[in-house]
Amino acid sequence: MHEMSLTNGILRILEDQARTRNFSRVRTVWLEIGTLSHVDPEAIRFCFESTSKGTIAEEACLVILEPAGQAWCLDCSQSVTVTRRGDPCPICGGFMLHVTGGEELRITELEVE
């Protein structure tokens, strides 16, 4: 399950941050998981709950935001919103789409103490 290694990566970032910013507990983590990222937010939530035990993020609350996918349509020459990879352009129905956003997995904000 690749969500497990992603979650481990997130926890490593949190512990690095704790060292550099000098905090000892993470209260809330805001995580952005793009809808085109191939990452299952529920799986991340599940993995986070089990792997954060015994770490600074043990009691952290996970807030997951799922920004919509963005793509540039070569036929319309404009940016459109796509909900799924492989979907046609919602304006012209074409498939000449170049994904420009919604693939990210990143921590956007932390509440710490």
Ligand SMILES: [Zn+2]
């Ligand atoms: Zn189009």
